[in-house]
Amino acid sequence: MVQKQLPTGFRDDIGAVAERKDDVSQYLLSLCRNRQYTKISTPLVEYKDVFNGYTLGRGQHMYEFFGSSDASVVIRPDLTMPIGRFLATTNIELPRKFYYLGDVLMKNKQHRGDINQVTQGGIEMVGYEGIEAELECFNIIKEVNESQLNNTLLLEIGDARFSRAITDALGLTDGERTDLLDALFTKYLPRYNELISEFKNNALYPFLTIWPRLFGTVNDIKNELTQVILPAGAQRILDSLMDLAGQIEATGQQVRIDVSTEPLQSYYTGLTFRGYVDGVSQYIVSGGRYDGLLSGFDGTPMPSVGMAFNIDVLTAVFVQGESNTKDNGKLRIALTKGRVEKDFIPLLESCGVDCEPLRNKARKLIIPLGDSIEVILAKGPDVTTYLNNGVVDLGIVGSDVLDEQDNTSYEMLDLKTGQCQFILASLEGYDPKEGRRHRIGTKYPTVTKQYFGSQDVEIIKIEGSVELAPLVGLADAIVDITETGTTLRENNLKIYDWLQPISTRLVANPLALKQKRNTIFALIDQLQAAIDKK
Numbered sequence: 001m002v003q004k005q006l007p008t009g010f011r012d013d014i015g016a017v018a019e020r021k022d023d024v025s026q027y028l029l030s031l032c033r034n035r036q037y038t039k040i041s042t043p044l045v046e047y048k049d050v051f052n053g054y055t056l057g058r059g060q061h062m063y064e065f066f067g068s069s070d071a072s073v074v075i076r077p078d079l080t081m082p083i084g085r086f087l088a089t090t091n092i093e094l095p096r097k098f099y100y101l102g103d104v105l106m107k108n109k110q111h112r113g114d115i116n117q118v119t120q121g122g123i124e125m126v127g128y129e130g131i132e133a134e135l136e137c138f139n140i141i142k143e144v145n146e147s148q149l150n151n152t153l154l155l156e157i158g159d160a161r162f163s164r165a166i167t168d169a170l171g172l173t174d175g176e177r178t179d180l181l182d183a184l185f186t187k188y189l190p191r192y193n194e195l196i197s198e199f200k201n202n203a204l205y206p207f208l209t210i211w212p213r214l215f216g217t218v219n220d221i222k223n224e225l226t227q228v229i230l231p232a233g234a235q236r237i238l239d240s241l242m243d244l245a246g247q248i249e250a251t252g253q254q255v256r257i258d259v260s261t262e263p264l265q266s267y268y269t270g271l272t273f274r275g276y277v278d279g280v281s282q283y284i285v286s287g288g289r290y291d292g293l294l295s296g297f298d299g300t301p302m303p304s305v306g307m308a309f310n311i312d313v314l315t316a317v318f319v320q321g322e323s324n325t326k327d328n329g330k331l332r333i334a335l336t337k338g339r340v341e342k343d344f345i346p347l348l349e350s351c352g353v354d355c356e357p358l359r360n361k362a363r364k365l366i367i368p369l370g371d372s373i374e375v376i377l378a379k380g381p382d383v384t385t386y387l388n389n390g391v392v393d394l395g396i397v398g399s400d401v402l403d404e405q406d407n408t409s410y411e412m413l414d415l416k417t418g419q420c421q422f423i424l425a426s427l428e429g430y431d432p433k434e435g436r437r438h439r440i441g442t443k444y445p446t447v448t449k450q451y452f453g454s455q456d457v458e459i460i461k462i463e464g465s466v467e468l469a470p471l472v473g474l475a476d477a478i479v480d481i482t483e484t485g486t487t488l489r490e491n492n493l494k495i496y497d498w499l500q501p502i503s504t505r506l507v508a509n510p511l512a513l514k515q516k517r518n519t520i521f522a523l524i525d526q527l528q529a530a531i532d533k534k
């Protein structure tokens, strides 16, 4: 039979959307052409090596296959690296400004709502050392903002050197630096707070406590920075960002600063910038300075600045109107129903939120709490799907679920409820070390795979009452959750190993955190105070 379905992660465009996409693309192409940029087109397929140093999103992979030679070939996930490859192998005279339009592809997990093919339109200014190149990008963004976005774009600036200036001043080793920045950039705050507790006596400690919040308007940053000392190098970077923010604001654009988020690409070496509009959960444009990228191809350092517009998001924003209709301005929280919900209600009440509608929800799934909060009730694994797709701002979910999934949201608070533990359990007489391929029953295949590492085990996915599996001979052992130990005891099962502990976490969608920064931090601070009081 002929396969008529479209693979997951792809879509057709027709009529108004397709035409709008053409218009936006044409607009961008003419804008660059009128500015005397040189058009560059590269093929869809490249050797995989071209993308060494390119960072895909978490859980994303390249479409990879073998070409006519033995080397791996991929469909491009990015358009900057191929241009670097092109320049390193040709003798084009530089400096020069290029523009391009094309599709990039990346594989995402199936059935999670991700799009695998994106159209990008962008520029690369190769051989430009001064800030003029960045200012030129801001001018182009301003033109696009005014003509396509009704001036609703928020331009966010940062600097790839800021985090290095801080970690150097702290005297961290490479390993410590990676740990701290990982926790900071993924806003994994329980871990971040644990790591910085070692620096309680360091003059930089007050700064470290507010670093995860160093993004927002110039005023947000100033408010965070009162009574905080920065190392001279970091202060200089921040001062010049503040200066630049002032200049951009003077041109009538709305600006934000962010020195606490990872630069989108590891090849950025200086100023970075991104643009988004309120209520839309994807960036519309992103770019930065990358002085080292071309040296990776042929050894010649070449100062460059580039940026790319996501044409699909630009199209969608226009088609849907300037604000996303799903966003009603309220803080949207996806709450795991069941025991997580039961523990969360009293915590939220102690923050002064009237939860009566939630207590008396009957079979309703969307529950407004006052004028400013809307709760949706979902199963744990779905909470992260809603969050990653940006249809809710916050999620309340067990860390077991986060450990099991490719979570791209920020884990910001440990609510210290729903505390339990992953364990390896089986019947009396089981020998975990016995040299054969063990069959392990579990609701958590990823956690189980990680636990066994290189030891080959056969995983049998079970949806509930996992304890049954060894009792009826379906599995040799189980990886499951235990709280009081009652279920294991009553079924004559014994714990053979303790894996990681579990508790309920508050997670935030990264862009929602930017858009609703102050509301989200206010709630987090109140929840933290309520947790500390318990």
Ligand SMILES: Nc1ncnc2c1ncn2[C@@H]1O[C@H](COP(=O)(O)OP(=O)(O)OP(=O)(O)O)[C@@H](O)[C@H]1O
Residues within 6 Å of the ligand: 336, 337, 338, 339, 340, 380, 397, 398, 399, 400, 401, 418, 419, 420, 481, 482, 483, 484, 502, 503, 504
């Ligand atoms: N004893 C426990 N067993 C399982 N999960 C627990 C336990 N204590 C806390 N939790 C947390 O509760 C979350 C939800 O558990 P689960 O999916 O079993 O839902 P539930 O509350 O039991 O409702 P239901 O039985 O309808 O599925 C888990 O992801 C975990 O983080």
Ligand SMILES: O=P(O)(O)OC[C@H]1O[C@H](OP(=O)(O)OP(=O)(O)O)[C@H](O)[C@@H]1O
Residues within 6 Å of the ligand: 463, 464, 465, 466, 467, 480, 481, 482, 483, 484, 485, 486, 487, 488
């Ligand atoms: O150590 P304990 O306090 O006995 O708790 C652990 C049990 O609770 C959970 O099951 P749940 O009741 O959620 O049912 P499920 O097996 O269908 O998920 C979990 O999967 C264990 O079976």
